[in-house]
Amino acid sequence: MRIAHLGHAAVLVETEAARILIDPGAFSTDWHGLTDLDAVLVTHQHPDHLDPAALPTLLAANPSAKVYVEPSILLQVQSGDLPSLGDAQALAAGEQTTVGDVLVTAGGGRHAVIHRDLPGIGNVGYVLRSAGEPTFFHPGDSYDTVPSGVDLLAVPAYGPWAALKETIDFVRAVGALEGFPIHDELLNDRGRGLVRGRLDAMTSTRVVDLRGGVTHQF
Structure with a gap:
């Protein structure tokens, strides 16, 4: 399994028979211009995970790509709050689909609480499994x-909904062999280094830095 972190929450996952992009959001442009995608997965409606301006262009350049999204996103498309996402399908928590040689399982259902005065929204995490490959969780x-059997974890390094103590406990609970930080565009390099250092020191997960377009073979 080959993994590329394309900025913030955007992750490209490649196996022998699948090329899957997760969370093409507005905090990154590294995913712009991608082609030959088999699927695009979106965890939730926030623009740092779904760029309403650039995503339609990506889908036009990948007409055969399947699009799976957290269910409330389709309601926003129907109401006109989001542009058309083509033949996008909802993938709710507990549901599965297959893309090439990859089984995709959605889990969770709710976005983390940012503040009690803000309305809650949906969020699904994606577990990707393929025979002979590591199991990946975004x-x-x-x-x-906290799904079981995860080998590789995309770790949200910072968000207005999380504290470092929660990040450490989450990584410990998942217990992946390896991980890499995502959701990091609100941090400077000093902050990124602090999070990586704490995760390395306080969890059993080996943390890999995939910034700068590095593709890592897991």
């Missing part, structure tokens, strides 16, 4: 779901 914006 949680979106929530630490509530």
Whole structure:
């Protein structure tokens, strides 16, 4: 399994028979211009995970890509709050789909609480499994779901909904062999280094830095 972190929450996952992009949001442009995608997955409606301006262009350049989104996103498309996402399908918590040789399982259901005065929204994390490959988990914006058997974890490094103590406990609970920080565009390099250092020192997960377009073979 080859993994590329394309900025903030955007992650490209490649296996022998699948090329999957997760969370193409507005805090990154590294995913712009991608082609030959088999699927695009979106964890929730926030623009740092779903760029309403650039995503339609990406989908037009990948007409055969399947699009799976957290269910409330389709309601926003129907109301006109989001542009058309083509033949996008909802993938709710507990549901599965197959993309090439990859089984995608959605989990969770709710975005982490930012503040009690803000309305809650949906969020699904995605577990990607393929025979002979590591199992990968992208949680979106929530630490509530802890799937079993995860080898590789995308770790939200910072968000207005999380504290470092929660991040450490989440990584410990998942217990992945390896991980890499995502959701980091609100941090400077000093902050990124602090989070990586704490995770390395206080969890059993080996943390890899994939910034700068590095593709890592897991």
